Amino acid sequence: MKQAKAALKVVIALAVAMGLTACGEKQDDATIKVGATVGPHAQVVEAAAKEAQKQGLNVEVVEFSDFITPNAALADGSIDMNSYQHLPFLQNYNSNNGSNLVSMGQSILMRMGIYSNKHQALDALPDEARIAIPNDPTNGGRGLLLLQEANLIKLRDDVGFKATLNDVVENPKNLEIIEIDAAQLPRTLDDVDAAAITMNYVMSAGLDPKKQGIYLEPKDAPLAVMVIAAREEDKDKDAYKKFVEIYQSQAVRQYIDDTFKGTIEAAF
Numbered sequence: 001m002k003q004a005k006a007a008l009k010v011v012i013a014l015a016v017a018m019g020l021t022a023c024g025e026k027q028d029d030a031t032i033k034v035g036a037t038v039g040p041h042a043q044v045v046e047a048a049a050k051e052a053q054k055q056g057l058n059v060e061v062v063e064f065s066d067f068i069t070p071n072a073a074l075a076d077g078s079i080d081m082n083s084y085q086h087l088p089f090l091q092n093y094n095s096n097n098g099s100n101l102v103s104m105g106q107s108i109l110m111r112m113g114i115y116s117n118k119h120q121a122l123d124a125l126p127d128e129a130r131i132a133i134p135n136d137p138t139n140g141g142r143g144l145l146l147l148q149e150a151n152l153i154k155l156r157d158d159v160g161f162k163a164t165l166n167d168v169v170e171n172p173k174n175l176e177i178i179e180i181d182a183a184q185l186p187r188t189l190d191d192v193d194a195a196a197i198t199m200n201y202v203m204s205a206g207l208d209p210k211k212q213g214i215y216l217e218p219k220d221a222p223l224a225v226m227v228i229a230a231r232e233e234d235k236d237k238d239a240y241k242k243f244v245e246i247y248q249s250q251a252v253r254q255y256i257d258d259t260f261k262g263t264i265e266a267a268f
Contacts (some may be wrong), residue, residue: 002233004159005023008171012161016153016156030058030239031058031059031060031082031239032057032060032080032239032243033058033059033060033062033078033079033080033081034048034049034059034060034061034062034079034080034081034082034083034243034264035061035062035063035064035070035073035074035079035081035083035084035133036061036062036063036064036070036082036083036084037063037065037066037067037070037084037200038063038064038065038204039095039201039203039204040108040110040199040200040203040204040260041083041084041107041108041200041201041226042061042063043218043231043259044083044107044108044252044255044256044264045059045083045245045247046061047255047256047259048243048247048249049061051246051249051251051252052242052243055246057239057243057246059243060162062079064084065073065082065183066183067085067136067139067182068093068136068185070082070084070085071085071090071093071097071099071207071229072097072103074229074230075097075099075101075231076229077231079131079236080230080240081104081228081229081230081240081243082228082229083107083226083227083228083229083247084200085226085227085229086138086222086223086224086225086226086227087103087222087225087227088138088161088222088223089136089138090102090103090141090227090229092137092138093215097175100107100231100232100233101229101230101231101232102229102230102231102232102235103227103228103229104220104227104228104229104230104235104240104241104244105178105227105228105244105247105248105268106225106226106227106228106248106267106268107226107227107228107247108226108256108264108265108266108267109219109224109225109226109264109265109266109267110198110199110200110224110226110264111199111216111217111218111219111221111224112139112142112143112146112196112197112198112199112216112217112221112223112224113146113196113197113202113209113213113214113215113216113217114130114131114146114150114194114195114196114197114214114215115186115189115194115195115196115197115202115207115209115212115213115215116189116193116194116195116212116214116215117189117190118193118194118213119190119193119194119214120220121214122150122152122214122215123150125152125173125175125193125194126173126193126210127174128173128174128175128176129173129175129176129192129193129194130175130176130178130191130192130193131147131152131175131176131177131178131192131193131194131195131196131197132177132178132179132180132185132188132192132194132195132196133147133177133178133179133180133195134179134181134182134185134197134198135179135180135181135182135224136182136194137162138162138223139182139198140163141160141161141162141163141164142161142196142198142223143196144163144164144165144167144168144177145160145161145163145223146196146215146217147175147177147196149215149217150215150254152173152175153170153171153172153175153177154168154169154170155167155168155169155183156169161223163189165177165179178192180195182197182198182201183201185197185201186201186202186204186205186207187202187205189207189212194214199263199264203260203263203264209263210213219265226267228244228247229245247268248268252266253266253268
């Protein structure tokens with residue numbers, strides 16, 4: 001009788017252990033929620049999700065319409081990863097919010113540009129032209145750097161992408177620089193002379209870089225390289241690494257090439 005009870009205990013212990021293991025396996029196979037802003041970022045993540053499905057990894061794409069919420073959702077655990085931002089923007093968010101989000105790899109290359117419905121070239125911008133730039137800290141500084149690269153203004157030395165309007169030290173055309181929500185910039189083109197717009201909003205608004213773009217960032221501009229982010233404590237999870245690997249696969253690269261025809265490029 002005692003031997004039978006002992007054997008039963010062993011069977012129960014093994015069953016519990018197997019149950020825990022099964023739970024662990026189920027957790028590993030759980031759906032990964034990946035956030036992305038509407039437009040190209042969401043399109044490419046969706047393509048990666050379809051490729052992941054073929055490899056047994058379930059990925060749910062969660063779309064956002066602004067730049068701040070995807071990081072807030074990642075930080076509070078509402079989503080598991082996101083793909084929509086460059087590294088300086090991520091670092092700035094961490095600094096301002098006490099979060100610890102990290103890059104797990106590069107995603108796509110998206111260049112900011114100066115766009116206009118009224119003028120065909122930089123030289124055509126008149127004195128006192130009204131120029132719109134993004135109002136968020138990182139992309140606003142990026143917009144000012146772009147105006148400097150285009151020789152429209154000069155900024156204080158070494159200010160970098162943290163530049164603000166207060167850092168403009170030379171403005172020979174006396175440009176009126178207006179800060180506007182990044183998502184609204186394409187809609188301002190009939191009201192301003194030009195606007196510095198990030199590529200995701202260029203694409204979602206249906207703007208044509210060849211027709212309306214009068215100056216584009218160089219392809220090697222650091223702020224043009226987007227990253228895939230996760231919480232620091234999750235960066236070594238196998239499923240998350242697998243998603244990054246799939247995102248950076250030849251299949252997804254081909255999708256980017258076929259879909260965007262060189263306007264947006266793979267950054268990997």
